[in-house]
Amino acid sequence: MAQGGMDGAFTALARRLRSPEWTDDLFGPPRIVGPEFDDLALQTGPADWSPAQAALFERLQRIKPRHKLAAVVSACNDALILPEWITHHLAIGVEKIFVYTNDNQDKTEELLRWFAQHAPVTLLPTRLGRPVDVQIKNFHHALFMLPELRLYEWVAFLDSDEFLLPAARFEHSLPKMLDAAPADAAALLFPWHWRLWRFELTRPEGLLATHYPHATPHYLAKSVTRLDQVASFHQKHFPEFATPKRLYDTAFRPIERGTNWHLDMKTGEGGWTEHFWGRSFAEFVVKKRRGEALGLTESHFLRDFETYFSWTSPPTAENYHPWPPALLETLQSRLAGFGKDPYFAALRAQIQTSFAAQGAALRQDAALYGLFEDMSRRFAPAG
Template identity: 30%
Template sequence: MLKYDTIFVYCNDNTDGSDALLETLAEHSIIRLIKNEVGPDVSPQMKAYRHAFFYCPDLWEHEWVSVVDSDEFIMPMIDGNFLGDIKQYISEIESRFAASAICLNWKWFPGNLSFERERKTCFQQFKNSSPSDHVKITFRLRCAEDIVSVHSIKLKKGACAINGGGTPISLPTYRCDPDYSLGQINHYWQKSFEEYILKIERGSAVSGVSIIDRSVDNFFQWWSIGSPDPLPPVSHIENVLAEMGALLDKPGVSDALSIVENEFNKLSKERRDSLYELYNEVKEKVMGIRNTHQKPSTSNLTRDAEPESCKTQIVQQEKITPTTLANEKLSWSPRRINQLAASLGAGSYLEIGVNKGATFHAVKIKERTGVDPHFHFDVLEVLNEQILLYAMTSDQFFAKVPVDQIFDLIFIDGLHTFEQTYRDFCNSLLHTHSRSVLLIDDTLPNDVYSTITDTNRAYKYRAATGNQDKSWHGDVFKCVFVLHDFYPGLNYRTIVGSGNPQTLVWRSNLGGREPRFNSLETISRLTYFDLMDEKAILRESSEEEAIHLCLSEMSKSVSVIQSS
């Protein structure tokens, strides 16, 4: 996908059926395949690299070469932008730095705690990464004197090498201080637990030892590092998927891939029970979390999802905990939620979209449930029997939660698109009672750019006007229009003037109104300017007025029900 002229693949003593796939790709001239048979305690990597450098004349038909493993992916960057053409990238490196080699740092992608291998690309599965000082090299062949390690070369006199920031460095070296200005190497070592165990048992490609000396504990320890990584961009992932589809259409490729999958499934099936037992045993030891396999009770959800769904992420940077929040002035979200909770006597709380936990930690409700694909705080520091955290998408959560699980107060602050927020709203309604209230975040965008559902595009177009503001709300406002037209049994007010705009929703038929659009499709196509024309539909109100009206109408509804 980076437009290399040739991909040389060295394989050594494969036992997983992948030879059939590689041979088929070679027949179609997609790759050049070299069988790299090695003896005991011989480094497969060094044997392959040195063979290519000294004994492969086809390699020397090329001017530049990149040395990477099959679990590593090069992400070139120029001027802050991903560059999907390696030749253009090398041309920039030569012209800007007069360099004959560039060493890019790893970004370590530590996995997501899944037990089973998923049928997705690494790009799709693993989103969090952490910096690493290890590097992999791309270099001009005629300027290299020798390959001295799996990470480095010896350059000829007069040749220059640079790091990922464009600074000259001395070779050989396999480490540099992380600098990702010119790109990175995405390193997907860990993946699922099944793949992790098999990789350990497969042996070391570096040293050639038959079993890698790595503890099973590492699988649960390494996952706790990392933060969301912007690379690769969505456009590149789409191109990769399209190219994969084209490859699968070539004769024999799909059948050869099936051989690999069948071999893995066979091996997995033979050992599944023992591996799953080991997974849970070590998970409990390292993380203090047990998989009970019990159906969640109707009063209290279990925190233990099936292993393939357990994708909690802990980030050490910018750590937010109840302790650090104790002396901070509450922001608008927890302030509003706590006032409602105190007035309603709320005992259960659901938050969709927890992120760093700034709101979640500050909410003063006894039983709290949080949902987010990636928690950016130390989960183990806050988990207990009354605080439950589900590291999954909201769709996955609502598919698992018992239908009779009820929450007194729900805060919806997930993906800020109309489609997802409306889906979260509909699913949340199924888990409410007559005195439950819902608070929807970001329902009034501050400008037209804020309604663009792609944050990068929103910031880019706003910045083009000279405005560097980073506000972003998406098109969540459309949910309020749907409320207005299709939910006469719900009343609402959009809180403005004392923090981020949010819409408070409660059960009441006292907020009578006539449908304005009467069409979901029409509402889904509304623009920021339509919102400005129909702004009255938001029913803007101060925080004090909105909460007072909510409590007042709910009290009246209860009185009417009791008197009847």
């Protein structure tokens, strides 16, 4: 039933793309990514495609880019950090942001509706019919059911806690970095810069960029890719292509196939994926419950409480990596500009108040607060 629903959507879109007026659809209401697309989460490449999907893929490849750079992100209960995430990526040169979101209880969707009216943001609500990896579903939906994504030469596929940060030699501009990339680059892998966190029950108001100034290299990465021939994102961290393509690190060194996961094969010389994974314990609890709600028996979303305390390190002079001052100033200025809208300001205040209430509720939860206190003592740095 689901495959039939998908095939109908693939066929209808392929038919629509035969018309030069297909871009008129871009100005319609937000599209709901329904359960009929759940099977996209299970695909690993062309071997899993139906004839209708293969025909659509061929049609999509004919679309010629007109713009430089877009981003695709999957978000859930991320209202606290999305304004900073969106503003940061606009500041580094992303021209269009496509946000998939599902199962929110914290005004994330309401916030994104505001951004869709006031910034180059497209909202794509996702609905699940059964337990699947929603991020893979979303990324594959973007590959096949967002023809407007093909209007951009490069696309960054990210999580809502991952911030791309091009190096100073590119003036922290992603388009300038991409202009300098090798002509045969199909994707650039940006290594994770694992932002370190303190054991805090709840995070005070303020920016991630200023609250977490320490980071260490991590062996994983996220990609900025040309969509030509991209056949799968089932690995999520990097694309897989229908035909062999060249991948590079941010120093523009080629990465051999099969080495994508090894830190020693990548460098952050040209830029990082700044990964704010931990943050406050209250935010971790939201993340953990979100993963458990998916109903998957095996998933990277399923984390033990202990990981919050064991996956960070003490701040030192060696791992001090403050945010670039000029970029921080731009970020603060643009956020202040958005804040001049009374509705946006009131909505952010409601989100902050709601999050503060979550922290207060944690203090009243004897089991969770006791766990936080015990683990904080157990993993406290020596001395």
